[in-house]
Amino acid sequence: MAKKSYRQAINEALAQEMRRDPTVIVMGEDNAGGLGAPGEDDAWGGVLGVTKGLMPEFGRERVLDTPISESSFIGAAAGAAATGLRPVAELMFVDFMGVCFDQIFNQAGKFRYMFGGKAVTPLVVRTMYGAGFRAASQHSQCLYPIFTHVPGLKVVLPSSPYEAKGLLIQAIRDDDPVIFLEHKVLYDDEEEVPDEPYTIPFGEANLTREGKDVTIVALGRMVKFANQVADGLETDGISCTVLDPRTTSPLDADSILESVEETGRLVVVDEASPRCNMATDISALVAEQAFGALKAPIRMVAPPHTPVPFAPELEDLYIPSPEKIGAAVREVMEHGA
Amino acid sequence: MAKKSYRQAINEALAQEMRRDPTVIVMGEDNAGGLGAPGEDDAWGGVLGVTKGLMPEFGRERVLDTPISESSFIGAAAGAAATGLRPVAELMFVDFMGVCFDQIFNQAGKFRYMFGGKAVTPLVVRTMYGAGFRAASQHSQCLYPIFTHVPGLKVVLPSSPYEAKGLLIQAIRDDDPVIFLEHKVLYDDEEEVPDEPYTIPFGEANLTREGKDVTIVALGRMVKFANQVADGLETDGISCTVLDPRTTSPLDADSILESVEETGRLVVVDEASPRCNMATDISALVAEQAFGALKAPIRMVAPPHTPVPFAPELEDLYIPSPEKIGAAVREVMEHGA
């Protein structure tokens, strides 16, 4: 076992699955790169180098570069998935879903239901999300609440390199369409990641920290923040559980409810825009099904209802910070000793 | 004042605004109809006749039929809005947003913010939503939670003919991009609607019924159901407030919170898919900000997490019914006398 970055973990998951199963293919803009160009082949390996090296090993027949035509190539991935391949298609930034959403939510996501349970669509859409790159309003969104809203899709938010590898292998082996969201700020994060392939099941939250006073449910990059905050609060005598749902659809409601039954307090941390987001989804779940256990109002920590700003100073204010998470925890601790 | 249908109310709002303001234009597939065809002009007036009669009065220069190219014509409406017109563009069924969402959420919805407050985009996208027409999975969705999630958009759900006229006139006069969602099952509903133009402000919930035991917040078509249910419960001695938020973005949080402060109980009825929907949004709001007033768990009434089925028997089971709303109210009444 060695330390690997989130980027490497994803790359390794892809390579190992492609070795294992010849029906796994990868496609996306510049996923290899250099097509038709005079210079180096595999010139890019994706815009941030995540798919680098796959093409030299698997060839252009299994690592397909595409024109800038997301509807047609994401749709092609959906059609290929329904007819015998297991495509992993890259939507470079999740912000671009607006030019191809139909193929994801009305086609891939509904085949099985509309066709009476007879279609199998093992499609993975890998996509980059999240703020922190000074990439402004059209390259920094989360948007996973939108995919979570849609029945028929599964939605995965790996929060670390270890999680990324196991969840991506699971996603590729899963027979349903999966939206796999990679936080761009995490690509260089490192941790121990096993060399051999392994899977992490969907719909099982990861208890990243056990505590007794407050349950913090955090998503994606926010898991790291939540654990940092919990470290700090520990010294102040506040003991936090930090749950990482890993997948927002399916959602491990049981683990969340059980934890709140124990702690009686809930803070939900979500980097997505605040309206109809996962923070509201999880809060509502608890307010309906674990109401009796609640000793304090639920607190949601999310960005303001604005697009993501460009200026670093503003973007830093926009993203839910450890400070804001800490303040929310302290607030709920003021209720019901 | 005369009885008018929801369809007529919308048509009248369009006609009156077009008379008042020459910059108001209407566009969409077959909004007049018959273009290039040998038969009657204004042959359709939209697929369900809502825009019928506008073209004969205002001409094809202000009532534009379009090719089936939603990205380009909804985008054109956005571009026209930013450059001097007040377009009302019809996205025939909201289910089709997947082929043009980018122009709505990344372009129109973000112009003002990305351009530092210097753009004004008075765009209205009229669109048909909702189940009940046996129109199956790709013609029956609600999807307003998705638009509500996006900062920069306003989202309107008229629940009756009176509401439709006033809210549409407001939408047209509003300087921000507005998604105006018409429930297809309501088109033939009738009620008294003033002949003269009037506006209903955004972000002000309509208290359609005042009660003391339970607050029911219901959206769109569900407002009617909620009031029916409340009628029935009255005879059993359960007194309900029924709030119609009218707009989900902006949301009249104050009215909802005040009402729950009084009743201590909340049922939210939402026809949209259950994950990250308006029921979760409103529940979470209350669980955070009126927690202390709550005497009972919040109950959400929403369809199951499945696409909309075709078979009438299934679709009827799918749609939140008055029975299910009634059961939810009785359930919350069992808590905290």
Place this chain on the structure above:
Amino acid sequence: MLQLNRDDLVQAYIRMRTIREFEERVHTEFAGGAIPGFVHLYAGEEASAVGVCMNLEDKDYIASTHRGHGHCIAKGCDVEAMMKEIYGRREGSCGGKGGSMHIADLSKGMMGANGIVGGGPPLVCGAALSAKTLKTGGVAIAFVGDGGSNQGTTLESYNLANVWNLPAVFVVEDNGYAESTASAWSVGGSQLKRAEAFGMPGREVDGHDFFAVYEAAKEAVDRARAGKGPSLLHVKLNRYYGHFEGDAMTYRADGEVEALRETVDSLAAFRARVTETGLLEGRQLDDIDREVAASIGQAVTAAMSAKAPGEEDLLTDVYVSY
């Protein structure tokens, strides 16, 4: 005559007649209130679906449109199951969950009707990619309407199929209208120039002439199978009914449909051709007509008495694993 033997011709006629009969019956039943939802009929366009699909095998895929019944029948879907689906029955092709606009049978290479105009072409690029990658020797066909030919998803797919050199064929069924809007107005340029613009051959075909469609499709399908890439067919034809059932069709000329039924009936044309050339006998065709009518009648009867899905079906079929 071409590569078609007598059995093929019988098969082609059966399918065309089945489509016609199916649609005429659905029209009647819909008018009588027995069928819920939106229904778009293919009557009048039979020679296109059948002319194309007579070139295909089960391993070949097609993707259809909202006007899908004809394509389904031409590709070999079970007709009784289709009728049950349209009635919303549990034994329908999709368990009653899809209805007219979503009939599919992947085991027959039918990837689904589609409620989204322009939804099919990207999917067909995918099926063609599967065929190419898995070396099945298969091809994939997208049916698109004249209206759908203006959708960005369709146009992008032309390019993708070309740059990926896919075994795909785009069949633009130009029936003159998208809803009430004439293709003469909505289509800038021309379908054939669009084919050329993205680097593929295009051919215009009389969509009422089964033989013409068959032959043009054969050329395109053979080309695709040979690894030479996609093509486009611009099939000109007419629909006998409205855009959907309930359409008053006031945008059409007086007597337009009546005249079409007289002058451009692909079934009548087929019959004339095969009987005049002695390939098949009129009596044989009459027998087919009767048998098809009986089987469609039987399908309607079966559909009417079939069970609707119920509460136990409400939550199923969303995911393979939950």
Place this chain on the structure above:
Amino acid sequence: MLQLNRDDLVQAYIRMRTIREFEERVHTEFAGGAIPGFVHLYAGEEASAVGVCMNLEDKDYIASTHRGHGHCIAKGCDVEAMMKEIYGRREGSCGGKGGSMHIADLSKGMMGANGIVGGGPPLVCGAALSAKTLKTGGVAIAFVGDGGSNQGTTLESYNLANVWNLPAVFVVEDNGYAESTASAWSVGGSQLKRAEAFGMPGREVDGHDFFAVYEAAKEAVDRARAGKGPSLLHVKLNRYYGHFEGDAMTYRADGEVEALRETVDSLAAFRARVTETGLLEGRQLDDIDREVAASIGQAVTAAMSAKAPGEEDLLTDVYVSY
């Protein structure tokens, strides 16, 4: 020489030089770590933006791409405000909220750079529709890259502009690459055939030749103004830098950029042409070079010392009314 008088030529040169200087400076500043985010430079392509925009007035609109600085400058945006925006400052064109990819100035007819490839053409149809409906006499221009020319939104817009007969021009700036992918591979067919396919005239232009671009654009713009509908220009040119700052450009040939800078420098070509024909003097141009360099230097200095937006700006500018 054409319709351009000496003042126009001076103006054109100033704009081209401003773009070049702006981009070279941004390149240096970015490398030094002063500029955050994604930055795509237009250096090498100056003659296209300026050749087109010299035909335009404030009432005419353009929509740009992710590679937007050149279009902004050519359309008359304030250069210092642009630089401040790229630095993320409160006094930037967009208050620091947009950054490089979202610079806009509607008062100058600049509808915005765009982070979405293919985002602009639909918007341009709208601006052209405004001009037509409000009878302003204006036209609207969409700049699109070779990569963006494959996006469905772009292709649909070609059709819409044609069937609506809009005063629009589509300028396809083909710099040979979309990121690291060559247009030689990604573009099936050809740009000119695409124009024809949707019913409009198309013309290929040498994008390093200001005069060629100006003249071709003039024809297209005049045609649009005269109510005769849209056109397409296929402008062939090269970018001097990577796709974005930080791109190692390994997909390019060794020495490719160096050679381009030698052989296809639109500024050098302009200078040669106007001095050889005696239209302007070298000294005049040298003066401009110096003045522009000074003003860009000043813009950078101003941007560096300008204030960043703060907490009070976080919630504003989302809606006109709340």
